[in-house]
Amino acid sequence: MKQKYYIAVLIALLLDIILYSVFPLYNVVTPSIGGLPFFYVYQIIMLAVTTLIYLVAALIKG
DSSP, rough: OHHHHHHHHHHHHHHHHHHHHHHHHOOOSSSSTTTEEEEHHHHHHHHHHHHHHHHHHHHHOO
């Protein structure tokens, strides 16, 4: 069971790194969503996605 947990955490870390590494794709001002540039909207979305990824990894260990 521990091995599955470590693999899940590794996948979560790699996914996070990859999604944040595509900086040129989301470093734009337009489109503006809710008055915020897309860069900030992407960061907010990634915060929620990262939280869910780590939540799933934590529940696997459970």
